Amino acid sequence: MKRFFTILASTGLLTLVRxxxxxxxxxIVATYTGPSGLAMLGQLQGLIAILFGIVTAPLGSGVVKYTAEYIADGYEACAPWWEASLKWLMLLLVMVVIPTLVLSGFISEILFESSGFYWLVCLVAILLPLASISALFVSIYNGMQDYKRYTILSSLSLVCATISIITLTIYFGLxxxxxxxxxxxxVSGAFFICAxxxxxxxxxxxxWGRANQSHFKQIGGFALMSIVGAICLPTSIVIVRSMLISYTGLEAAGHWQAAYKISEVYQAVITVAVGTFYLPPLASARGRKEIFNQLLIFAKLLFPVVVMVFVFGSIFRDQIVVLLFSKEFDVAADFVMLQLLGDAAKIISSLFVYPIIAKKGVRVFVVGELLYFLAITMSSYFFIRSFGVSGASLAYVMGSFIYLIYVAYSYKVFDF
Structure with a gap:
């Protein structure tokens, strides 16, 4: 418990900044561009999440796990895992950046129903190598449990990146x-390199020069899990948003995007806590009993937060939407409670899925992500046609609870 509050204090600043x-x-985006601008931003961020998630797949859980395991033996012991992750990164960059540049017009047409934004797709692809550096360094600091430096650098890089997007929005609009x-x-990647x-x-x-095929293969197992996760969720949201644009219009899709944005930021904050406090101890835990003890400790801390956010968010959803966006988005309040219910199920599922990730349960994880993808996209197709915009939120709730049931059962039968 003492360790948790030490970590909580050191990451509190990062949580606030995030x-x-x-x-x-x-x-700012809602004020200057309205619902349609927010919907377009959501589509672009969906593309970024997919591409960034694929190329940084070897830099997440695997780097944290092996750094946490071997850092006590010095940097030399960690070096083979770092090199293997870097080689995976370079391979994935070649496989992602070149096709994205070639297909930029087609991708723009899918996202924005116009090929005129192809240059944006190209810009995202060209900057992927620099952007991926921040993910690598964050994982190293996290694995070393150097929470002070991790928090300070992450917070400052977020501030710099936020200032850049706000300035560009104010002066150049959409x-x-x-x-x-x-x-x-x-911008975050450049900051991390300099720091x-x-x-x-x-x-x-x-x-360079220390990794062998075994290191490359083991990092590859984590990379596969991350790639599937990076593709499935963002792609499902892009598909849902495209359905909303087609069936309800860009304006209505922007209202749903506002409600989803609340979910997105809320889950991002929880992910920081899970990745910082929960994953490193799981990586070094041995046997089901030790893993269950870690799960129990984190569950006691996580459940009150989830309940408090759901109750508070549901009661004050109208005020929250107006405060965070504008009165133009007041319709979005109708979807907030459903989004928070789906968030609760998804966050609780992390209690069961992270032990599986830490112990490289590749098949279990991949099946779960594919199941979640299919549940959301297929139910959205029927619910949006029947219930309009609220159908997207209903599909999110349904998909999240199906995923929770699956990972809870998988945890029960998994051979730790």
Whole structure:
């Protein structure tokens, strides 16, 4: 418990900055571009999430796990895992960036129903290498449990990136929003590089010449899980948003995007806590009993937060929507309670899925992500046609509870 509150204190600043960043950007975009601008921003951010998630797949849970396991033996012991993750990154960048540039017009047509924004797709692809650096360094600091430096650098990089997108939005309107979103992660990556140049592990000898096929293969297992996760959820949301645009119009899709934005920021904050406090101990836990003890500790801390957010958000949803966006988005309040219910199920499912991730349950994880993708997209198709915009939120709730049931059962039968 003491350790948790130590971590909570050190990451409290990051949580505050992340919350503030997400909602300030949403408020500025809503004020200057309205619901249609917010819907277009959501489509672009969906693309960024997919591409960024694919190329940074080897840099997340795997790097955290093996850094946490071997850091006690020095940087030399961690180096093979870092090198393997870097080689995976370079391979995935080639596989993602080139096709994205070639198909930029087609991708723009799918996202915005116009090929005229192909240059935005190209900008996102070109900046992917720089953007991915922040994900790598965050995982290293997290694995080392250097929470102070991790928190300070992450917070400052978020502030710099947020200022850039706000400035571009104020001066250039919709185009500023889209350009700002495209460079957001790259600004963070540049900041992390500059801030980490003097770190003792930032040397070529720790990044080249130590990995073998076994390291490459084991990082690849985590990469596969992350790639599937990076593709399934963002793609499902892009598909749902496209359905809304087709069946209800861009304006209505913008209202739903406002409600989903609240979910997105809320879940991002919880993900920081889970990744920082829950994953590293799971990586070093041995046997079902130790893993269950970690689950129990985190569940006691997580449940009150989930209940409090759901109750508070449901009661004050009208005021929250107007405060975070504008009166133009008041319709979005109708979807907030459903979104928060889906969030609760998805967040609780993390209690069961992270032990499986930590122990490389690749097949279980991949099946779960595919099930979640199919549940949301297929139910959205029927619910949106029957209930309009609220159908998207109903589909989100249904998909989240199906996923929770699946991962809870998988945890019960998994061979730890």
């Amino acid at each position: 919350l503030s960043s997400g909602f300030i950007i949403a408020k 185009y500023g929003v889209l350009v700002g979103a495209s460079i957001f992660s790259a 980490s140049l003097r770190q003792p592990w930032f040397k070529i000898k720790f990044w």
